[in-house]
Amino acid sequence: MTDQTMTPEERAASLEGMGCRRKRVEDVRFTQGKGNYVDDVKLPGMLFGAFVRSPYAHARVKSIDAEAAKALPGVVAVLTAADLAPLGLHWMPTLAGDKQMVLADGKVLFQGQEVAFVVAEDRYLAADAVELVEVEYEELPVVTDPFKALEPDAPVLREDIKDQKEGAHGPRRHHNHIFTWEQGDRDATEKVLAEADVTVEEMIHYHRTHPCPLETCGCVASMDKATGKLTVWGTFQAPHAIRTVVSLISGIAEHNIRIISPDIGGGFGNKVGAYPGYVCSVVASIVTGRPVKWIENRMENLMSTAFARDYWMKGRIAATKDGRITGLWCHVTADHGGFDACADPTKFPAGFFNICTGSYDIPTAYLCVDGVYTNKAPGGVAYRCSFRVTEAAYFIERMVELLAIELNMDAAELRRINFIRKEQFPYASALGWEYDSGDYHTAWDKALKAVDYEGLRREQARRIEDFKAGRTRKLLGIGLSHFTEIVGAGPVKNCDILGLGMFDSCEIRIHPTGSAIARLGTISQGQGHATTFAQILASELGIPASDITVEEGDTDTAPYGLGTYGSRSTPVAGAATAMAARKIRAKAQMIAAWLLEVHDDDLEWDVDRFVVKGAPERFKTMKEIAFAAYNQAIPGLEPGLEAVSYYDPPNMTYPFGAYVCVMEIDVDTGEWKVRQFYALDDCGTRINPMIIEGQVHGGLTEALAIAMGQEIAYDEMGNVKTGTLMDFFIPTAWETPNYVTDHTVTPSPHHPIGAKGVGESPNVGGVPAFSNAVHDAFRAFGLRQAHMPHDHWRIWRIAENLGLHG
Amino acid sequence: MSKMHVKLKVNGRQVEGLAEPRMLLVHFLREELGITGPHIGCETSHCGACTVDMDGRSVKSCTVFVAQANGAEIVTVEGLTNPDGSLGVIQEKFREHHGLQCGFCTPGMITRAHRLLQENPNPTEEEVRFGIAGNLCRCTGYQNIVKAIMAAAAELNAAKEAAQ
Numbered sequence: 001m002t003d004q005t006m007t008p009e010e011r012a013a014s015l016e017g018m019g020c021r022r023k024r025v026e027d028v029r030f031t032q033g034k035g036n037y038v039d040d041v042k043l044p045g046m047l048f049g050a051f052v053r054s055p056y057a058h059a060r061v062k063s064i065d066a067e068a069a070k071a072l073p074g075v076v077a078v079l080t081a082a083d084l085a086p087l088g089l090h091w092m093p094t095l096a097g098d099k100q101m102v103l104a105d106g107k108v109l110f111q112g113q114e115v116a117f118v119v120a121e122d123r124y125l126a127a128d129a130v131e132l133v134e135v136e137y138e139e140l141p142v143v144t145d146p147f148k149a150l151e152p153d154a155p156v157l158r159e160d161i162k163d164q165k166e167g168a169h170g171p172r173r174h175h176n177h178i179f180t181w182e183q184g185d186r187d188a189t190e191k192v193l194a195e196a197d198v199t200v201e202e203m204i205h206y207h208r209t210h211p212c213p214l215e216t217c218g219c220v221a222s223m224d225k226a227t228g229k230l231t232v233w234g235t236f237q238a239p240h241a242i243r244t245v246v247s248l249i250s251g252i253a254e255h256n257i258r259i260i261s262p263d264i265g266g267g268f269g270n271k272v273g274a275y276p277g278y279v280c281s282v283v284a285s286i287v288t289g290r291p292v293k294w295i296e297n298r299m300e301n302l303m304s305t306a307f308a309r310d311y312w313m314k315g316r317i318a319a320t321k322d323g324r325i326t327g328l329w330c331h332v333t334a335d336h337g338g339f340d341a342c343a344d345p346t347k348f349p350a351g352f353f354n355i356c357t358g359s360y361d362i363p364t365a366y367l368c369v370d371g372v373y374t375n376k377a378p379g380g381v382a383y384r385c386s387f388r389v390t391e392a393a394y395f396i397e398r399m400v401e402l403l404a405i406e407l408n409m410d411a412a413e414l415r416r417i418n419f420i421r422k423e424q425f426p427y428a429s430a431l432g433w434e435y436d437s438g439d440y441h442t443a444w445d446k447a448l449k450a451v452d453y454e455g456l457r458r459e460q461a462r463r464i465e466d467f468k469a470g471r472t473r474k475l476l477g478i479g480l481s482h483f484t485e486i487v488g489a490g491p492v493k494n495c496d497i498l499g500l501g502m503f504d505s506c507e508i509r510i511h512p513t514g515s516a517i518a519r520l521g522t523i524s525q526g527q528g529h530a531t532t533f534a535q536i537l538a539s540e541l542g543i544p545a546s547d548i549t550v551e552e553g554d555t556d557t558a559p560y561g562l563g564t565y566g567s568r569s570t571p572v573a574g575a576a577t578a579m580a581a582r583k584i585r586a587k588a589q590m591i592a593a594w595l596l597e598v599h600d601d602d603l604e605w606d607v608d609r610f611v612v613k614g615a616p617e618r619f620k621t622m623k624e625i626a627f628a629a630y631n632q633a634i635p636g637l638e639p640g641l642e643a644v645s646y647y648d649p650p651n652m653t654y655p656f657g658a659y660v661c662v663m664e665i666d667v668d669t670g671e672w673k674v675r676q677f678y679a680l681d682d683c684g685t686r687i688n689p690m691i692i693e694g695q696v697h698g699g700l701t702e703a704l705a706i707a708m709g710q711e712i713a714y715d716e717m718g719n720v721k722t723g724t725l726m727d728f729f730i731p732t733a734w735e736t737p738n739y740v741t742d743h744t745v746t747p748s749p750h751h752p753i754g755a756k757g758v759g760e761s762p763n764v765g766g767v768p769a770f771s772n773a774v775h776d777a778f779r780a781f782g783l784r785q786a787h788m789p790h791d792h793w794r795i796w797r798i799a800e801n802l803g804l805h806g
Numbered sequence: 807m808s809k810m811h812v813k814l815k816v817n818g819r820q821v822e823g824l825a826e827p828r829m830l831l832v833h834f835l836r837e838e839l840g841i842t843g844p845h846i847g848c849e850t851s852h853c854g855a856c857t858v859d860m861d862g863r864s865v866k867s868c869t870v871f872v873a874q875a876n877g878a879e880i881v882t883v884e885g886l887t888n889p890d891g892s893l894g895v896i897q898e899k900f901r902e903h904h905g906l907q908c909g910f911c912t913p914g915m916i917t918r919a920h921r922l923l924q925e926n927p928n929p930t931e932e933e934v935r936f937g938i939a940g941n942l943c944r945c946t947g948y949q950n951i952v953k954a955i956m957a958a959a960a961e962l963n964a965a966k967e968a969a970q
Binding site: 023024026027028029030031032033034035037039040042123124212213214215216263264265266268295297298525526527528690691693694695697698699700701702724725726730732733734736738739 | 828829833844849886893906909911912951
């Protein structure tokens with residue numbers, strides 16, 4: 001069959017464009033072990049760096065003796081803060097407007113903090129040398145509780161700024177206080193709460209955890225002294241931003257820095273920030289004149305690079321007696337660790353936590369977040385969610401469940417009567433967002449019907465009877481969650497990181513033979529960009545996806561962009577891709593008009609070609625047009641067929657979804673089993689359903705981990721209790737359930753292709769679904785709130801505290 | 807530290823080299839031989855990204871000294887590709903069923919699946935889930951990995967039957 005005889009539908013299908021379950025182009029390499037991750041980078045003369053780290057959570061560093069280490073054959077250098085100070089690199093700026101020690105400058109503030117950097121001929125020698133560095137510490141009192149950190153006589157953690165009354169986000173009221181961030185109307189909310197029929201108050205804790213991608217963080221820095229050019233390969237979710245940051249803090253001109261993100265073994269937010277390992281590797285390469293590799297081990301990863309969550313959320317919710325929510329109040333005590341290294345847009349010190357009114361039409365709300373220093377690792381990254389959105393979704397989805405208990409209402413029905421209605425979009429929330437589109441009732445009804453919600457409730461009621469009658473020791477929990485995400489940061493007018501506007505970009509070159517290369521400012525970490533962005537282009541340009549190369553991650557070739565996190569690739573770079581393609585199509589139309597000797601307006605686009613209106617036999621395909629762009633002298637047109645788009649989104653996108661988790665819980669052992677999980681996601685236009693489903697499976701499994709056991713826990717001395725994968729829960733195939741995925745499609749009205757982003761939705765919506773299932777199982781026995789993670793012991797404690805063990 | 811002479815067979819090829827007695831098998835494979843399929847995710851045997859086949863058993867090469875592998879026959883994910891360069895059955899099924907995302911766990915996962923299907927050519931879903939529980943994946947939620955392994959089992963069995 002030639003393209004002359006194919007129908008437009010057949011031609012469109014042959015492109016493998018949007019909506020196609022296209023197999024991933026990445027996988028031919030990955031399945032053979034031919035990926036190229038940072039630890040696979042091997043350069044001639046390459047040295048290995050390793051850190052001496054603090055065993056103490058809070059201590060003064062009295063002295064560092066590196067002589068024995070330096071004397072070890074094969075050790076090339078040992079760097080301490082004293083070595084970095086003359087370069088001004090012993091501290092570095094954080095993304096949150098704070099600063100962070102690169103190497104311990106007089107004291108340490110968390111266990112695992114970087115104290116010295118050893119550089120040696122191989123990784124074994126580097127490890128030997130780390131053991132030989134003698135550090136003398138004087139222990140200081142440790143604070144790991146953010147509430148105690150704010151007591152008047154709490155130890156001073158940050159001596160460098162103890163007298164500083166003004167922080168990056170306004171006044172500081174205590175030596176361990178970082179910022180206060182307020183949104184909404186405090187007085188009006190207090191009034192609503194005072195006058196409400198019903199109010200509920202509860203403390204909701206979202207514990208500290210860690211993104212823990214399977215590949216840890218690392219880099220290879222190579223300073224070429226002959227050219228003056230610095231090249232850094234690394235696990236960077238935002239390579240361009242890293243280039244600018246390296247330039248600003250090192251003084252190396254930006255054009256002399258090349259950042260390359262090779263294949264990345266998962267990111268989930270862990271690889272957004274800049275870490276001391278990067279700075280030390282760069283300095284070590286400059287000092288030694290040789291490439292330096294630094295790869296953190298798993299314990300270092302869990303102890304030092306970018307935790308997530310750790311929010312204590314005090315909530316109050318008000319409603320009428322028939323269940324109409326009238327107001328929401330929230331105060332968050334946010335534990336940021338020893339340095340404020342949150343990865344949030346500059347103007348949002350608590351990220352987009354003010355999405356915490358969720359999917360509900362809540363007329364009045366007030367939010368206040370206090371950031372606090374403690375003796376824990378810095379970070380506060382968005383672990384598979386947009387900035388602090390999973391905390392917000394967990395908060396509101398627990399508050400709604402608590403309200404349902406108070407009102408003695410069904411939690412599904414309570415949600416339904418409070419959802420923002422379809423006709424209310426675009427919807428202005430009480431805490432300042434404009435939701436772009438949604439159809440929550442349709443999604444909710446579809447979800448409840450799919451799981452036979454009424455049937456489940458009847459089964460649960462029978463189970464409770466059986467339990468009370470001693471016929472079973474297992475309870476049934478039905479966990480509901482309806483979440484609204486806010487992703488795709490974001491409009492440059494209010495979103496920037498270190499002053500860099502959060503636009504993104506795509507540059508397309510159509511080759512003479514009609515194939516193409518597209519380069520983007522984002523970087524895949526497993527999302528399959530090389531596959532999906534080619535699909536967008538295939539639909540927009542009429543070029544088969546298999547003829548399009550997508551390239552990311554090399555700052556020397558890719559256009560500037562802010563990178564991949566916060567589900568921003570599709571909403572922002574995906575939009576840039578469509579817009580750049582449309583520029584190409586506009587030029588292609590002029591070329592086709594010249595070739596066909598008609599006016600531009602006499603042509604119409606038909607899948608992969610421009611056709612003369614009313615004369616379907618007269619057309620030029622994109623392939624023909626591409627060749628003409630390079631071999632014809634067309635009056636008034638430059639040769640070539642290329643375009644670039646820098647897309648500044650007019651708004652965020654607001655994906656949403658409805659999840660139901662059915663969980664069996666053994667009251668006597670605390671063991672749980674997910675019997676059924678139904679996930680309906682609405683991410684607007686769907687580019688590749690296969691990849692979407694895969695993302696949902698993965699995000700739900702990360703949510704399962706967080707809700708059911710995963711935690712970065714500290715003892716009162718500030719020791720990390722969960723520093724290995726033995727203690728830090730990652731579900732295996734054995735405890736992970738099968739998920740049923742479903743969808744509705746409510747396109748984003750402001751996005752060129754209507755897509756909203758999906759990668760993080762399952763984590764945002766999944767955590768409340770799992771946690772609510774645990775709570776729901778015990779609702780009939782009086783449980784209100786039990787803090788995550790719901791590991792077996794903690795679930796056993798719930799049953800014990802409720803007197804269910806007899 | 808003095809080095810020892812090691813000789814082993816990797817993906818059908820006889821290799822030898824000098825290594826410190828403390829050198830881990832995964833580092834020997836990756837850094838001495840340039841076989842970078844096996845990845846390092848934890849160095850404590852938990853994650854399985856470094857899984858290779860050693861004398862017909864799955865081992866975590868991050869906790870095996872190369873000295874222990876002296877004289878052994880090793881198969882890594884690179885050795886599971888067909889001689890003509892096309893994807894082997896398990897590799898192809900992982901691609902077909904979207905059994906991978908970032909690709910970091912994939913070499914270990916496929917190498918483990920290869921051994922699992924030698925041990926149990928006709929596993930139930932439960933047996934597959936139990937059989938790969940030593941290999942962690944952070945991206946996929948395992949659902950499509952399990953599907954891929956079941957599909958590979960079916961295809962390998964069909965091919966075996968056809969050959970008989």
